[in-house]
Amino acid sequence: MTAQTTLVLGANTVITQERCTVEFTTSDSLRFGQQLGLLWLPLNEQRKAVCSPAYLHESKDWAKLDNRDTPREWQLDLPDLFDVQGVSFLQLIAYTYQEPTLNLPAVELHKVSLTLNGGAIHYDFLASERHVKAAIVFEIYKRNGQFKCRALGESSTQGLASLEQRVQVSLDIRPPDTHALIQEAQQQQRGSSNSDTRTPRQVQAGETWTGTAFAIDEYHLLTCYHVIESAAMIGVRQQGQPDREAQVVLSDIGSDSAIIRVSDPLPCHLPLAQQCSDILGETITTLGFPLSGLSSQLQVTQGCISGLTGLSDDIRYMQFTAPIQPGSSGSPLLLPTGEVIGMVTASLVHEHAQNMNYAVKFQLLSALLASAGISLDSAAHGSNATTAPLTTPQLSKQSRGALWLVGCQG
Incomplete structure (x- = not known):
């Protein structure tokens, strides 16, 4: 029988x-x-995010x-993550679900017990203070050809907001029930359209x-x-330009x-807004x-920003x-100056409301670019930004060269 290694805080x-398997209680x-x-x-x-996280409601x-309904154990493919996808560290974070629109009783994180590979390694995380809402409890890394793990205990009474900025990725900390309701509403609105569904895409070869x-x-x-989920091939097209094949650099399902x-230079591009208020x-x-x-x-349409949060007061999105x-989906929301303030992601229809459309905020788009090592200064250089407001025809003429039709094949 293999002896069990019991880790203490900071040990590896x-x-x-x-x-490996990681059982949690x-x-x-x-x-x-x-x-x-x-x-x-x-x-x-x-220690910046490489790809979107794996959640209890969204495994990878x-x-x-x-078991998604009563989960107790993860199965991790470490070679795929570290050797194929270029990951250096894999952190396990425990947190309390947050839903600002619901009157939920206060929940605190107290203890998390982890057991690896059927008992070979064990660690008990214990919160050292009261009112803990999130904690980095465990980390896996690779050194000298070996996978290692380290017991951690970095906790927070403020949840995951500070961590999001540090690793430059948005995190979905809503309860699974809320997440499922939103996905159901989105799917009902989009009907049978495959191009705009947020649930995992099941595609046929050649679709x-x-x-x-x-x-x-x-x-x-x-x-x-x-848009690009489950695509075996991605191409972009613009009238008067040759078709180009595209590769995914980085994606974040949370936002x-x-x-x-693309491999050949694009004729023009749009600037992201740098700071906006009111x-x-x-x-x-x-x-x-x-x-x-x-x-x-x-096609060009016009409207206004009608809300500063998304569904359930989700601060990652704005309503327009x-x-x-x-x-x-993927269309830019342009200010009269030509700057991108957001990116179209979803639309909901309700019998008592109209134009419930949502866009990813420019701050998250900036964070995604930074995670990919794309300089915002270089992205804005030589762009079509202007300080004077433009009319809609002027804005359309100035920006249309940066817009591309994306075609995907399963």
Whole structure:
């Protein structure tokens, strides 16, 4: 029988099984997946996010769960994550679910027990203070060809907000029930359209769908994660330009954003807004390729910023009134100065409301670019930004060269 290694805070040891299991439990009456969440966060050498995390409500190929309804064990594919995807550190974070629109009783994180590979390694995290809302409890890394793990205990009474800025990725800390309700509402609105669904895409070989992307420097474009999800091949098209194949550089499902890259220089690009205040009610213009099966021409719509948060007061998004349709996902929201204030991601229809459209905020788009090592200074250099407000025809003429129809094939 293999002896058990019990870790204390700060201690590390070798993981002998590269495709390992991590069993997790907690104390008292709290349950993972109901009051408490877990996520695996992949980081690079600079401890910035490499790709989107694995959650209890959203597992990954490299981090699978034994049971989504009553989860108790992760199965990790460490070679795939570290050797193929270039991860340097993998951190396990425990946190309490937060839903600002619900009157939930106060929940605190007290104890998390971890057991690796059927008992080979054990660690008990104990919160050292009261009112802990989140904690980095465990870390896996690779040194000298060996996978190792380290017991951690960095806790926070403020949740994951500070961690998001440090690792430059948005984190979804809403309860799974809320997450599922939002996805259901989105799916009902989008109907059978494959191009705008946030649930995992199940595609057939050869199946095609479209969306919109906009250039942010000579070689990179921004679009939505759900546009390029499950695509075996991605291409971009613009009238008067040769078709180009694109590759995914970085994607983040939490903010529904992705960066794609082409090999030949793009003719022009758009600048991201750097700082904005008091934008509620500001006029915006969208340019995109909705309903491309009916027309492949660029379409322009106009509206205003009608809300500064998304569904359930989600601060990652803003609400706007410009009309959009399936295929608009990935379209930029442009200020009258030509700056991108957001990116179209979703639209909801309710019998008592209209124009409930949502966009990813420019701050998250900036963070995604920084995570990919794309300088915001270089992205703005030589762009079409102006200090004087433009009319809608002027804005359309100035910006249209940066807009591309995205075509995906499964």
